[in-house]
Amino acid sequence: MTNDLKIYDLVVIGGGPAGITAAAEALSFGKSVALADSHQEIGGAGINTGTVPSKTLRETALALSGLKSRNLYGVDLSLRREVTVADFLGHEEHVKDAFHASVTQSLQVLKATIYWGTCTFLDAHTIRVNLGSEDRKRDPSALGEAIQLRGEKILIATGSSPVHPDVFPFGHGEIYDSDTILKLNRIPKTLAVVGAGVIGAEYGCTFNALGAEVHIIDGRAVLLPFLDAEVSQALVGALQRSGIVFHWRENVQKCIPLESGGVRLELSSGAALTADAVLVAAGRQSNTAKLGLEKAGVKTAERGIIPVNEHFQTNIGNIYAAGDVVGFPALASTSMEQARRAARHALGLGGSAISPLLPNGIYTIPEVSMVGETEESLKKKDIAYIVGRANYRENARGRIIGDEDGFLKLLFRKDDLKLIGVHIMGDLGTEVVHIGLVAMMGNASANLFVDACLNSPTLGMLYKTATLNALQNVPPSEKTCLVERT
Amino acid sequence: MTNDLKIYDLVVIGGGPAGITAAAEALSFGKSVALADSHQEIGGAGINTGTVPSKTLRETALALSGLKSRNLYGVDLSLRREVTVADFLGHEEHVKDAFHASVTQSLQVLKATIYWGTCTFLDAHTIRVNLGSEDRKRDPSALGEAIQLRGEKILIATGSSPVHPDVFPFGHGEIYDSDTILKLNRIPKTLAVVGAGVIGAEYGCTFNALGAEVHIIDGRAVLLPFLDAEVSQALVGALQRSGIVFHWRENVQKCIPLESGGVRLELSSGAALTADAVLVAAGRQSNTAKLGLEKAGVKTAERGIIPVNEHFQTNIGNIYAAGDVVGFPALASTSMEQARRAARHALGLGGSAISPLLPNGIYTIPEVSMVGETEESLKKKDIAYIVGRANYRENARGRIIGDEDGFLKLLFRKDDLKLIGVHIMGDLGTEVVHIGLVAMMGNASANLFVDACLNSPTLGMLYKTATLNALQNVPPSEKTCLVERT
Numbered sequence: 001m002t003n004d005l006k007i008y009d010l011v012v013i014g015g016g017p018a019g020i021t022a023a024a025e026a027l028s029f030g031k032s033v034a035l036a037d038s039h040q041e042i043g044g045a046g047i048n049t050g051t052v053p054s055k056t057l058r059e060t061a062l063a064l065s066g067l068k069s070r071n072l073y074g075v076d077l078s079l080r081r082e083v084t085v086a087d088f089l090g091h092e093e094h095v096k097d098a099f100h101a102s103v104t105q106s107l108q109v110l111k112a113t114i115y116w117g118t119c120t121f122l123d124a125h126t127i128r129v130n131l132g133s134e135d136r137k138r139d140p141s142a143l144g145e146a147i148q149l150r151g152e153k154i155l156i157a158t159g160s161s162p163v164h165p166d167v168f169p170f171g172h173g174e175i176y177d178s179d180t181i182l183k184l185n186r187i188p189k190t191l192a193v194v195g196a197g198v199i200g201a202e203y204g205c206t207f208n209a210l211g212a213e214v215h216i217i218d219g220r221a222v223l224l225p226f227l228d229a230e231v232s233q234a235l236v237g238a239l240q241r242s243g244i245v246f247h248w249r250e251n252v253q254k255c256i257p258l259e260s261g262g263v264r265l266e267l268s269s270g271a272a273l274t275a276d277a278v279l280v281a282a283g284r285q286s287n288t289a290k291l292g293l294e295k296a297g298v299k300t301a302e303r304g305i306i307p308v309n310e311h312f313q314t315n316i317g318n319i320y321a322a323g324d325v326v327g328f329p330a331l332a333s334t335s336m337e338q339a340r341r342a343a344r345h346a347l348g349l350g351g352s353a354i355s356p357l358l359p360n361g362i363y364t365i366p367e368v369s370m371v372g373e374t375e376e377s378l379k380k381k382d383i384a385y386i387v388g389r390a391n392y393r394e395n396a397r398g399r400i401i402g403d404e405d406g407f408l409k410l411l412f413r414k415d416d417l418k419l420i421g422v423h424i425m426g427d428l429g430t431e432v433v434h435i436g437l438v439a440m441m442g443n444a445s446a447n448l449f450v451d452a453c454l455n456s457p458t459l460g461m462l463y464k465t466a467t468l469n470a471l472q473n474v475p476p477s478e479k480t481c482l483v484e485r486t
Numbered sequence: 487m488t489n490d491l492k493i494y495d496l497v498v499i500g501g502g503p504a505g506i507t508a509a510a511e512a513l514s515f516g517k518s519v520a521l522a523d524s525h526q527e528i529g530g531a532g533i534n535t536g537t538v539p540s541k542t543l544r545e546t547a548l549a550l551s552g553l554k555s556r557n558l559y560g561v562d563l564s565l566r567r568e569v570t571v572a573d574f575l576g577h578e579e580h581v582k583d584a585f586h587a588s589v590t591q592s593l594q595v596l597k598a599t600i601y602w603g604t605c606t607f608l609d610a611h612t613i614r615v616n617l618g619s620e621d622r623k624r625d626p627s628a629l630g631e632a633i634q635l636r637g638e639k640i641l642i643a644t645g646s647s648p649v650h651p652d653v654f655p656f657g658h659g660e661i662y663d664s665d666t667i668l669k670l671n672r673i674p675k676t677l678a679v680v681g682a683g684v685i686g687a688e689y690g691c692t693f694n695a696l697g698a699e700v701h702i703i704d705g706r707a708v709l710l711p712f713l714d715a716e717v718s719q720a721l722v723g724a725l726q727r728s729g730i731v732f733h734w735r736e737n738v739q740k741c742i743p744l745e746s747g748g749v750r751l752e753l754s755s756g757a758a759l760t761a762d763a764v765l766v767a768a769g770r771q772s773n774t775a776k777l778g779l780e781k782a783g784v785k786t787a788e789r790g791i792i793p794v795n796e797h798f799q800t801n802i803g804n805i806y807a808a809g810d811v812v813g814f815p816a817l818a819s820t821s822m823e824q825a826r827r828a829a830r831h832a833l834g835l836g837g838s839a840i841s842p843l844l845p846n847g848i849y850t851i852p853e854v855s856m857v858g859e860t861e862e863s864l865k866k867k868d869i870a871y872i873v874g875r876a877n878y879r880e881n882a883r884g885r886i887i888g889d890e891d892g893f894l895k896l897l898f899r900k901d902d903l904k905l906i907g908v909h910i911m912g913d914l915g916t917e918v919v920h921i922g923l924v925a926m927m928g929n930a931s932a933n934l935f936v937d938a939c940l941n942s943p944t945l946g947m948l949y950k951t952a953t954l955n956a957l958q959n960v961p962p963s964e965k966t967c968l969v970e971r972t
Contacts, residue, residue, distance in 0.1 A: 017942070051942060055883070059887060331941075360941075400538070400581055428917065431941075433941065438924045438938070439924045452924070453823040454923070455920070457541050458917050459917055460917055
């Protein structure tokens, strides 16, 4: 067993969205980078088990279930009886494979060195990679079972895994977490989802679109509590209308796989629920337990989360962490930006800063997305504001695509009509929110959307409608003055 | 026959997107407004024969033809043999009706007075409305056949109509213009489209999606020449791959309806083409011939276009014109902004200005959209620039929705990396362009998209990818400096 020591400007542990982004950023500035990952395939949860697969399945579900065409045209395009799970997951596999190929290729173009194997710290600058058999085949120079990587700087981007509360006997019967749910070999007739967070809400909607009867169980009584309350309530209404049943203020006290094939859940209220399958979406924990962080002196907090400062530095100066491993919000989008910032700070590249405006995009059906303040956060801060609303059903494209529930809600600061919050529920909401995001990054006020010429018919026009709606809440005498240009 | 004289701050002639917007704007400031329209239904070409119906049919075609699902999932959801034209147009009628109801309602809320009837000028302040029978029923106080409206200011927003070149014997056989094409009672097997402008390209794509064999004939050799040349060429390629045949540098010299039901076109090259139906999309003329403009002294130019200044004032100070009637670009989006500006200037409301950034959104399949400079316009102006590109097929959502051709192209001024041009071809391009539009309105440079955190997976992320691609064309030594924040 040899112990080659290889030296790099930056060693990245974990090849998900955060790790890939950090490596690419450093490489594009001519730095030497090693990326080590234990999964034998690049992409992390972003490509392999999380973001991309779940969103692909969602899109497929929307298309193949005929949900849209049935509502819009009164024509049932559904092929449900003929469509197998393989049909639904076939496109997802294809998308995933294409991603692996393209990410691998772009890292090759940038001349990243990739090691497949599990990593442990030997000290604050040294990582031991226990090489997988695949990697040894690819790199005959690595004769032994392990190599050592020395990084001037090290980035931990190992992601997170689903928490398995003791009450659920994983491994017995139809009990799944978000990593395994895609391996279902049939669409369950009834699906119980434990946890009304992002993952529970998203998969609940997808399986509902696929024709499953979905029950969402949560100990609280609010869906996605970080949303503006109006949006959260509207989303509950939309999901209920689409057939999802919520069991609020309920905890699962017993979970019993049945011989007949289903699963029986006993709830804290005394009620019981039998489902064909259970998805446990009860939070995630950071993948830090096996890293040997104590050797490097890196501290962790509850659920294995690594605390970081605003530069994404851990308590050990040359070691950074980014992505799910640092906790909330644990989205692919924010993970990539955290990693970019960490790499730039670590390597003294300066320049870029993450915008403090982090949008939240939830791929429920309908989508919800937001950036900036909520009505609740503004009330807490005692900031006076004006609300402007626009409904999809009064928007030309909204009407064409047949979204009856969707709406955009803008929050303007009352003093100067600066845009300070954007909230959207509806088709393509995760895209449409970016218009408001970019406006906020440019410090825009209501004038921008009064003056803007937007394509018609588009959902983008909702911004103009909502802005004009907000200005209607200003008396005519003040209005001319308020929209006067400087 | 009585001649009631009614006096208003603003009289609007024409109830399309321009007229409605001007009326609503004036009313929201407490002004008195009369709106007169000859069509017995509100909405103009925007709702009744143009924008909304064509885009609705497009959306329906995409859904019901199974085009998307066939490409994406290898599953043919097509119901073509069973779907009748009524199915395709049923949703369109529904959307149109809903629009009529909502526009009428919002004008009622704003207390607009609407007169149905044809309008002629008596002098620069007075309009005679020859009332239709419907209006007389609704308003018993208008006992006569006509009333007179006096407007302190008058806005002409009467729109435009398709030009009918003499070579086409309209009224005989299957010869249609953009107003009548929606009355087709079956999907033609072959459709010849005369004119490769916006209308020809859009309908060509829609009927192609519906399964027609589409031939587009044009005297030039460029599709939509106002586009960036790279985008125009890419669009031609995409349309050809989808089966559309272009006949460039050809004019129709004879158009002969056949007894068998089709139409024979003889082209300038000597070639001939037989199609089941012909769509003539050879330009539009302003609806000004019957307005009696000479009584008011308002001048017109070729094709009936009314020349206006930057405030949309005609040569007669109290008379304004906006929308299709003033000529290029004649899009619903720009028409509304012109009308808003005209109303504000006319009524001394001040404040708002139209952004000089007018996006162009074309609803071909795939969509194309742009705002700002093209490579060609920059070369003409001798402005140095950097190009950044991002492909849909390398973008997570692009891959999920299966758009293989789409791309975003950003143009940055080389000196200061200001964003000065946005070009997109691909699914939802008319929406996604707005992110760049708002960035440009905020005078953004490349930094904005380097710093931005965008939802994942979204097409919005193309902006970040394209910006990073542009910066790769800058050597590392200069890069730190270029992206340094001020």
